Amino acid sequence: MGTDGFPVGKLKMEHLSGLLGRYRGAPDASVIVGAEIGEDAAVIETGGELLVAKTDPITFAVDQIGRYAININANDIACMGGRPRWFLATILLPEGVTDEALIDRIFSELSEACKELGIAICGGHTEVTYGLNRPIVVGQMLGEVPRERLVRSSGAVAGDHLIVTKGIAVEATALLAREKEDALAGAFDREFIARCKGFMEYPGISVVRDATAATAAGGVHAMHDPTEGGLATGLHELASAAGVGVEVWMDAIPVYPETKALCEFFGLDPLGVIASGALLIAAAPDSSGHIADSLRAAGIDCFRIGRATDRSEGLTLMMGEQRRPLPRFEQDEISKVFS
Secondary structure (H helix, E strand, O other): OOOOOOOOOOOOHHHHHHHHHHOOOOOOOOEEEOOOOOOOOEEEOOOOOEEEEEEEEEOOOOOOHHHHHHHHHHHHHHHOOOEEEEEEEEEEEEOOOOOHHHHHHHHHHHHHHHHHHOOEEEEEEEEEEOOOOOOEEEEEEEEEEOHHHOOOHHHOOOOOEEEEEOOOOHHHHHHHHHHOHHHHOOOOOHHHHHHHHHHHOOOOOOOHHHHHHHHHHOOEEEEEOOOOOHHHHHHHHHHHHHOOEEEEEHHHOOOOHHHHHHHHHHOOOHHHOOOOOOOEEEEOHHHHHHHHHHHHHOOOOEEEEEEEEOHHHOEEEEEOOEEEEOOOOOOOOOHHHHO
16 A cells, blocks of 8 residues: 555554444354454354354464464464364465475474364465465464353453563564564674574463463453554453453563563564563452462463553553553554564
């Protein structure tokens, strides 16, 4: 598009909300959770356990694109309290540079990541496509959740404690190191860059274990996977879905030193960069301590970063004693590096 076209990244929440309100297809009473701002996946009544369905593309990453596709989609199933089970992929490949080695690598990455999470690859589509300069994988993940274990982003209520696992921008740290290594080589040593690349596996971009441990502990009202647009966008989405406000304490938000260094190098705000790997949880105050203990017992760091408030109080970020509006990012900060 021209200079007046939309920027790279998600559509603005207000625009997307309007589209979802106007264009919903045919009504179907079996759809329990449909297309709504802030909800991580759809939930469908099938007569037994509820079916959880998600689709998400991988558009920034090339290195380990298959692993990204599995984990990003599986995360959203887990955030609904579900178990990811079946995966389909649409793989679009650039003409002129696609060879057997590239295709084999992507399929191998998909398979290995699925094996790790107990997911079956059960279909999809692969083609070489005109007009691309890199591979794109669009994932479709299906899972199941017992009715009584279903968790929705809209379940948060005023007074809930807000908890984040691991640290923010785990995915961004790995992505920047893997895709922009040449730009980093002059400013950081090889050991640092290798450590950042390793964020894909440790602390890891998957939150399936995080979500499983949290829901098993009880008292979880809502979970959300803050991906594109970072933690700040994830908080806006959760607040929109639940109809609450939030108060977040900047000093309590966990940021890895490696993440901070890369964001400073590229001039990015850690609150607004793609953040898979951190699970956002809203929990009943009398349960949050037990949830935290359960996460830590599973070897997963977690931090209380704020609270849900009445909607009338808005979304605020506490910088010490200063109260500021929680920032909104119209596009993921990482797009500044890739655009």
